Amino acid sequence: MSSVGTPMLRKEDPKLLTGEGKYVDDIQVAGQLWMGMVRSPYAHATINSVDASAAAEAPGVHAVYTATDLLGMGLWIGPLPCAWPVTPDMVNPPHFPVADGEVHHVGEIVAVVLADDRYRAADAAELVVVDYEPLPVVASVADAVADASMVHSSLESNKAYHWPLIPDPDALEAAFANATHHVDASFVQQRMIPSAMEPRGVLAVPSPHGGDITLYSATQVPHILKVMVAATTGIPESKIRVIAPAVGGGFGAKLNVNPDELLAVTLANKLGRPVRWTETRSEAAFSTHQGRGQNQRIELAADGDGKLLGVRVHLDADMGAYMMLITPGVPLLGSFLYTGVYAVPAFGFTCDGWFTNLTPTDAYRGAGRPEASYAIERAMDILASKVGIGPDEIRRRNYLAGGEHFENLDVPSTLTFDSGHYGPSLDRALELAGYGDLRAEQQARRDGGSTKQLGIGMCTYVEICGLAPSRALGGLGYGAGGWEHATVRMLPTGKVEVVSGSTPHGQGHETSWSQIVADKLGVDPADVEVLHSDTAISPLGLDTYGSRSLAVGGVAIANACDKVVEKAKLIAAHSMEASADDMEFDGGMFSVAGSPDKAMAIQEIAFGAFTAHDLPDGMEPNLQEQTTWDPPNFAFPFGTHVAVVEIDEDTGNVELQNYIAVDDCGVQVNPMIVAGQVHGGIAQGVGQALWEGANYDEDGNCTNPSFMDYLVPSPTEMPNFTLDFTVTPSTSNPLGVKGVGEAGTIGSAAAVINAVCDGLSPYGVTDIEMPATPQRVWRAIQDGKGGAS
Amino acid sequence: MEVQVTVNGQSHSADCEPRTLLVHFIREQLGLTGTNIGCDTSSCGACTVHIDGESVKSCTMFAAQARGADITTIEGLAADDGTLHPMQQAFMECHGLQCGYCTPGMVMAATSLLSENPSPTETEVREGLEGNLCRCTGYHNIVKSVLAAAGGES
């Protein structure tokens, strides 16, 4: 019986449900010292002096290091890495774990305290006296573009790069010249605080005999981190072991190489003592990168029927104060998707990256793709109203391949979409929503003068998963490949050990990988043990982000299994004195074609491979194979989401009443896990649409860093979700899988804001900035009423 | 200062500072790290335990205030033979957890919710868990888990 496709319960759960899951902060080691960070209260200032004397005298304090001390200790041979220089002339000011003479965002580290416990470390950090000379602050992208003052004193402009993707400029010009309808819309993608429930934390443990160091980190990327720690500290890679133990959510926020990680490693290495740090929630707004942060302008050119002729996009993207690991590349990950699911003859995209004196930005669930989907899907609604047709109709008229099934289709943004079938996802979503009835109820409320307006919004998204073909990444200037590695070994007892370079933090890899292996090898999923997230056990890997795990890491495992079966077949043929060509393999049993009575179990062969008493001549003992899978193309999941909101005219409150998602992530390994990923993704997109966003004052202070003010959705704000799926296998890999980790987020913000704007259309409201807070909605209603009267 | 508490049926005594938060005491002095910390403003509920039968966010009180109390943490919920508590079982069966970080607090809050209201409606479950945040699940399957544990739909 096939395991793939069944909702197998998760292997991970018993541990996590009983408190046995060990997150970084749960690991206590003897002799550990706690780091306390002295952080800048200024967004931009010169550091005149640092007086650490009182802190050094404080009880329980082992040492205090100022930036001058630390930089003088020769701990780092290079700055924090940016792996994605998107243009040859991209500006990238040096970024060290501590500020050297000038701070560039609130919360930048200026000194470090080491103390016996977290309380004393925090106390002592308070006692460090820093004399700052404030400098002018660039507190927004608008400030940055004005270029009146510089984010770093060393800069001549705040612009970090200009990146164009205009495959055919003449065609684009012509499209707009010939357009009957022209949409010109601007949207703000506010900064998001990722807010994984487990705060980031690190623990660096030097080996007692010197030389080796183990870094435990709440990271999505232990393998990348290991390379980068080596490259920035000069500690040989072979001496560094990185372990990502249980990790409590990532969402992109744990896809980085952070100052704290490099401080912990180098100080532990220097002192020969374990060094640790765990961020507090309120600190996370400064110590962990943020997401989004883009000002978007999108223009659509369409003919009289609303058929798209061209799409032109410009982004001003907020980098924050420094380039972190993939900061500059995040907006570009979306660049290819601004034509969405539509047939668009001409396309042009430009992005300017701008420094600001704010926390650096980087990946957050979807990373560039939710922004793209938001812009095109909002703009399509605006086009629909210009043309005078419904939002469903404008989409149908423009879907690639007319909404029919397609494979390997070139789109104008230079990519080739693996497969798609957009029409049915819209049909099904509208059917599940009861679209006709909803429109009738909406009209009835309007006619009846109700103060509770109904809004219905939809979004058909497409995203890029399966990151990534290494060549494609090379073409984009990314500093690494996009492959994934897997080893599959059958143990003498017949159990299977799988080593994966993919690193889970809630996605249930152990379960899904077991299902794939169970089917491939014909074993019980319970007999499969998946090892991961420790560079000593899994030395090769490129980790987990961009919904890549299944489409890259899962495929690597499947391929390694195929190789195991190939070898086992040779052994089986040898044992059964048959030709390998005559061997059949089914349900874990090898048999000779035509004589089914003679059969050998794969476990038996594994034992034979281990004893090596009777292997074919020249064959190596043991049944173990490894593969590295480098996908030939990305995978492009898609789907249609429908949001139904009720807007209270008197308070401006938006209540999400119903949410329907019909997603297509290709072949599903574990539908239960797939649905869970969609649920969580939707909640994060809804959060961006309605409540979340990091607010900054003109001095560059984040005014809502804690969970008191930063409104992560709570259980009462979410409805139950209605989910369904279509299955359009990917042509990019032999499993036909696409990826689903970010889909929910990519579809939801646009669906919700389209619903809000739909509900507010009687007031003449055509757009509302995210988050659509009660204040903003109420204001828009008042303005609309005022404008109408 | 010396603080004595009973945790999961076992008496513990440990030294701590007067300002030590109960959650740090449980995690670091007693070594029971199942109870998590997700915030510093008493907003997330990751640290929820039962104190004398009531659900409490253990970051909101000092260890000293819990002197003599009878505390249950996530480690004390399953039976001695390892059989999961029905709420834990329901979370597993309904996929009510992903990264698992909010889970101990969520499960403790949910069991307390059911002891006060054995057959809640979906809305009552959502309201009862309002003080517990989860970033992974969108709550859909958490609510389903609690309703399943209550014997309703699964």
Ligand code: FES
């Ligand atoms: S850690 Fe106690 S409520 Fe967040």
Ligand code: FES
């Ligand atoms: S399961 Fe990850 S925060 Fe709830």
